[in-house]
Each structure stands twice: as structure tokens, then as C-alpha cells.
Amino acid sequence: MKLSSLLAASLLALSLGAPLGSSAASAEDAHGGNQPPRLQWSYAGVFGRFDQAQLQRGFQVYKEVCSACHSMKLVDFRNLAEEGGPDFSESQVKALAATYQVKDGPNDAGEMFERPGRPADKFPPPFPNDQAAAAANGGKAPPDFSVLAKARTFERGFPWFITDALPFVGYSEQGVDYIHAVLNGYEEPPKGTDVPDGVHYNKYYPGHLIAMPNPISDGQVTYPKNEAGQPVVPETVDQYTRDVAAFMAWAAEPHMMARKALGFRVILFLILLSGLLYYVKKRVWADVGGEVHGLQPELHKAG
Known part of the structure; x- marks a missing residue:
């Protein structure tokens, strides 16, 4: 009886173990290849909080690199000074807004006009409309940054989709992990891989072929220096993308800290x-x- 019980338990373990392995593999295949690695974020969890210095660096990366193509239509300039965000001062926000030209009107003559931005204005888009954005980017408009960190995700397969939904221990940072992975996933295609013109190989992007060229490289953005004259954090693609992904998470939920x-x-x-x-x-x-x-x-x- 003991031997039969042991054999039954072994068969049960094998029958349960096989679906776990196959489901993980199928989830990876469904995603299109490599699973984005899970990173540690300061704001994760019930008691997590945004790193204000990281948000400021992330905004710098967005402004100097990403804003040339990606809009951020749902974020106001004044949001940058609100509690729980990048914590810029009101004078900094006012000066920043004034560097942008915002379309307003109509005036007394019935015409639209441009004026310097104000803290209450939203970030103006880089293109006048979606058609112009698509025409300048190979036929498809770049996605808006406002909620991109919430819109992008990936499946981790069984049993993770169960644990990911649990309170207190759940995993809700798939979006920023995916964004960080894709921005770090550009590489030479494997031998024998056909990559059409105007398309780039990315090991983390579903299907591995992405129209967006590699947008950032080491040393491209100059970060603030410390007392020793060194950057406060490494000026690398990994650090740039961590910072801008965290900023995108805040842009998608600017009141996350108050909600928590x-x-x-x-x-x-x-x-x-x-x-x-x-x-x-x-x-x-x-x-x-x-x-x-x-x-x-x-x-x-x-x-």
C-alpha cells in the first residue's frame, strides 16, 4: 500500500509539473520570444513611493529624447509640481511651460494663435495631428506617453497570472518592465533572420521586428553631477530607460501616492x-x- 501511494503521488506531481513548464513556455511563445525581466521599482507594493530624483531624470530623458515623437496629452505642466510627483517647484514649472508654444484662440479676429505655455496647459504634441505624426513615422503615429505604462503588458503564464492578481504581493509593474526591456532589446538579428528595410530587430518586442529605431544610446543625456563632478547615476541606456519608465508610470497615475x-x-x-x-x-x-x-x-x- 505504501509503494502504491508513493507511485500515485509521483504520478500526480509529474502531471502537475508538466502543465507548469508547458504553460510557461506557451506564454513565452505567445509573447513572441524573450520574457521581459522583472525589475525592482521604488513605487511597487502597498507602501512603495516614487523616487522624486528618478522622476526628474525620467522627465529629462522624455524631454530630450522621447518628446520629439511621442506626445503626452493628458499631463499638465502643473502636475510636475504636485505632491507625489517629480516635485519641481512652481517657479520651475512656470519657466518650463514658457519654453513651449501652445495653440490658443480664437482671438477677437477669429483666428487661432500661439502663445507661451502656462502651468495649467497640457504638454503640446510634437505634431499638429495624428495624420502628420503617421506621415513622419513610417505610416503609424507613435503612441501617446500619458498612459503607455498602463497600456503595455505581457502574460507570464500559469501560475503567475494568479499570484500577480493577489493583493499586497501582486505584480502590477508589467508595463514598465516591458518598456525597459524593449528599449534595451535592440541587437543584431540572429543569423538567417530576415529583417526588412525600415524595421529593426528587438529580442523583447513581440515578433522581434519593430519599426521604431533604437532611440537612445549611452551618454546621450547628461545627468546632474555630484560634488565630485560625476553623474549622480550612470549615464547608460539601462539607467536612462529605468528612469523614463518610472516617469511614464507616474504620468499614467500621477496621484498614485495619494491613492495609496x-x-x-x-x-x-x-x-x-x-x-x-x-x-x-x-x-x-x-x-x-x-x-x-x-x-x-x-x-x-x-x-
Whole structure:
């Protein structure tokens, strides 16, 4: 009996293990190849917070590199000074907004005109319309940066899709991990791979062929220096893409820190309320329960 039980347990383990391996492989195949590595982000988790210095560097990368093609239509200049974000000062935001030209109007003559930006304005797009953006980028307009970190994701297969949805330990940073991976995934195609003109090989992009050329290289963006005259962080593609991905996560959810703080207070309130309600219930029903038990002997006698 013991041997048969052992054999049955072994067969069960093998039957469970095979789907795990095959599901992971199928998830990788569905994604189109390499799975983006999971990175550590300061804002991840219930108590995570954005790194303000990283957000400022990420905005610098967006402004100097990405904004030439990608719009950020849902973000106002003034959002950069709000609590929980890059924490620029109001004077910095005002000066930054003034460097942009924003279309406004109509004026008294019924004509549209351009003026310097104000903190209440949204970031103006690099192209006048989607058709112009598509014409300048091989027939397809570059996606807007505002919610790209939430729109991009990938499947990790069973059983991870279950654990990823769990509270407190869930994994909701697929978007920034994917963005970081794609920006670091440009490389020479494997031997025998046919790459058409105007397309580039990327080991993390689904299907491996991407129209966007490699947008950034080491040393392209000059970061602030420390007292020793050295960059505060390495000026590498890996660091640039970590910073801009974190900035994109903030742009997609600029009030994430306030939401987390409110959620924590609500959970704490519900815990206290549950304890109070339980105590009140015990006090209210204590006497009622005693009276019911006290009637039981009389009921038995009556029977």
C-alpha cells in the first residue's frame, strides 16, 4: 500500500509539473520570444513611493529624447509640481511651460494663435495631428506617453497570472518592465533572420521586428553631477530607460501616492470598525443568549 501511494503521488506531481513548464513556455511563445525581466521599482507594493530624483531624470530623458515623437496629452505642466510627483517647484514649472508654444484662440479676429505655455496647459504634441505624426513615422503615429505604462503588458503564464492578481504581493509593474526591456532589446538579428528595410530587430518586442529605431544610446543625456563632478547615476541606456519608465508610470497615475495613502487609511478604518462592530454585537446579544439558554430547562420540563 505504501509503494502504491508513493507511485500515485509521483504520478500526480509529474502531471502537475508538466502543465507548469508547458504553460510557461506557451506564454513565452505567445509573447513572441524573450520574457521581459522583472525589475525592482521604488513605487511597487502597498507602501512603495516614487523616487522624486528618478522622476526628474525620467522627465529629462522624455524631454530630450522621447518628446520629439511621442506626445503626452493628458499631463499638465502643473502636475510636475504636485505632491507625489517629480516635485519641481512652481517657479520651475512656470519657466518650463514658457519654453513651449501652445495653440490658443480664437482671438477677437477669429483666428487661432500661439502663445507661451502656462502651468495649467497640457504638454503640446510634437505634431499638429495624428495624420502628420503617421506621415513622419513610417505610416503609424507613435503612441501617446500619458498612459503607455498602463497600456503595455505581457502574460507570464500559469501560475503567475494568479499570484500577480493577489493583493499586497501582486505584480502590477508589467508595463514598465516591458518598456525597459524593449528599449534595451535592440541587437543584431540572429543569423538567417530576415529583417526588412525600415524595421529593426528587438529580442523583447513581440515578433522581434519593430519599426521604431533604437532611440537612445549611452551618454546621450547628461545627468546632474555630484560634488565630485560625476553623474549622480550612470549615464547608460539601462539607467536612462529605468528612469523614463518610472516617469511614464507616474504620468499614467500621477496621484498614485495619494491613492495609496487613502487606501491604507480606509483599510485601517475598516479593521477598527470591524472590531468595534464585533464588540458591540457581543455586548448586545450577550443578554439575549442568556435568556434563551435560561428557557431551555423549562421547555424540557414542559415536554
